[in-house]
Amino acid sequence: MEYVYAALLLHAAGKEITEENIKNLLQAAGVEVDDARVKALVAALEGVNIEEVIEKAAMPVAVAAAPAAAPAAEAAAEEAPAEEEEEEEEKEEEALAGLGALFG
Structure with a gap:
């Protein structure tokens, strides 16, 4: 670590x-x-954008810390197209896969 x-x-x-x-x-x-x-x-x-990874990792913490923001976050997530979400998930998985190899 x-x-x-x-x-x-x-x-x-x-x-x-x-x-x-x-x-x-x-x-x-x-x-x-x-x-x-x-x-x-x-x-x-x-090739990993560390700032982007930190922001994505910190997002669930921020939502958990501010329960009032959860409905707004859910509404925003529903508006995003499914294809765009899948693309983001794939990129995130690729970045995390590279980092996960360090702990294996």
């Missing part, structure tokens, strides 16, 4: 997510670095 946290920290700091940067960050935190895991993480994150 610390590998993903390192990537998120680099992203939040505006730094490039590279093998070297992740290794340096983990070593500074006193973590024994596994080069294969670092390589897998960087490969899995290649």
